[in-house]
Amino acid sequence: MEPETRPAAALPPDQDLVERLRCRDEAAFALLVDSWSRGMSRLARSFVATNESAAEVVQDTWLAVIKGLDAFEGRSSLKTWVFRILVNTAKRRGVREGRIVPMSSLAPTEEDYGPTVDPSRFLEAGHPWAGHWREFPPLWPSPEQAALSGEVHAEVAAAVAALPDRQRIVITLRDVEGYSSEEVREILDVSAANQRVLLHRARAQVRARLEAYFVAVDAERVGGEAVS
Amino acid sequence: MSELKCEEFVELVTDFLDGALDSDTERRFVDHLAGCDGCDRYLDQMRETTRTLGSLPPETLSDEARDSLLSAFRDWKR
Numbered sequence: 001m002e003p004e005t006r007p008a009a010a011l012p013p014d015q016d017l018v019e020r021l022r023c024r025d026e027a028a029f030a031l032l033v034d035s036w037s038r039g040m041s042r043l044a045r046s047f048v049a050t051n052e053s054a055a056e057v058v059q060d061t062w063l064a065v066i067k068g069l070d071a072f073e074g075r076s077s078l079k080t081w082v083f084r085i086l087v088n089t090a091k092r093r094g095v096r097e098g099r100i101v102p103m104s105s106l107a108p109t110e111e112d113y114g115p116t117v118d119p120s121r122f123l124e125a126g127h128p129w130a131g132h133w134r135e136f137p138p139l140w141p142s143p144e145q146a147a148l149s150g151e152v153h154a155e156v157a158a159a160v161a162a163l164p165d166r167q168r169i170v171i172t173l174r175d176v177e178g179y180s181s182e183e184v185r186e187i188l189d190v191s192a193a194n195q196r197v198l199l200h201r202a203r204a205q206v207r208a209r210l211e212a213y214f215v216a217v218d219a220e221r222v223g224g225e226a227v228s
Numbered sequence: 229m230s231e232l233k234c235e236e237f238v239e240l241v242t243d244f245l246d247g248a249l250d251s252d253t254e255r256r257f258v259d260h261l262a263g264c265d266g267c268d269r270y271l272d273q274m275r276e277t278t279r280t281l282g283s284l285p286p287e288t289l290s291d292e293a294r295d296s297l298l299s300a301f302r303d304w305k306r
Binding site: 034037067137 | 233234235236238239241242243246248264265266267269270273274276277278279280281282283284285289290293294296297298300301302304
């Protein structure tokens with residue numbers, strides 16, 4: 001079982017939060033800013049050109065949240081509402097910067113289909129075991145060992161950064177920020193089925209990058225031992 | 229109902245984790261999983277990948293940005 005470490009878990013229920021914000025409770029506002037801004041800048045970064053722009057999008061979003069709070073009707077969760085404002089703000093900003101990710105491009109395209117694992121990893125047609133692993137995927141170090149390495153995080157972050165926009169946005173929301181497919185549908189207006197297409201391809205690429213990294217580390221270690 | 233091949237299995241992993249497979253396909257998926265160490269490992273590594281994604285260290289808001297937001301909130305009070 002994974003421990004629940006997301007700061008959002010410690011937040012009071014929406015109703016209390018909204019009530020406190022409407023009573024101009026600054027501590028409640030600070031709590032939200034501290035809990036959500038990081039995820040927000042990560043998502044904003046998918047729509048705009050620079051980290052500075054992303055920081056401004058987060059800033060503008062919170063200002064819009066303050067202004068709009070009295071009009072919040074509670075039809076979605078507070079966090080979903082805030083993230084929707086963020087996406088709209090980020091998209092407007094992206095347009096200005098000529099880096100638009102239009103909503104239509106969030107739907108999977110042809111290149112999001114097809115094999116997500118290199119077909120040469122499987123036995124060729126005609127072989128009695130055609131379509132089965134030629135060799136099993138190499139073993140990874142245990143999560144405990146891997147977690148010790150900041151390099152693993154750097155690899156994963158780089159793999160995510162290299163993904164096409166629509167895959168990066170979906171994997172950021174689903175896997176990095178931990179949103180459900182229903183919440184992502186509300187935020188991005190992408191169906192659960194389309195999310196899965198994008199998410200699957202994105203995950204497979206991040207996995208492949210981790211595999212290459214672990215294989216390289218292993219080769220280095222073995223090579224090092226052979227030399228010494 | 230034919231048995232899944234590994235190359236088919238790997239494409240169903242996210243649907244499986246989302247609980248989005250129809251019951252027939254899910255049964256074939258699980259049957260294959262039970263008999264294939266390579267795919268068992270692949271599924272594990274996909275889970276491990278999502279776990280690692282979920283543990284990426286946060287990007288922090290600068291102190292200045294935070295202060296200016298809190299002061300905007302205070303101004304809104306008046």
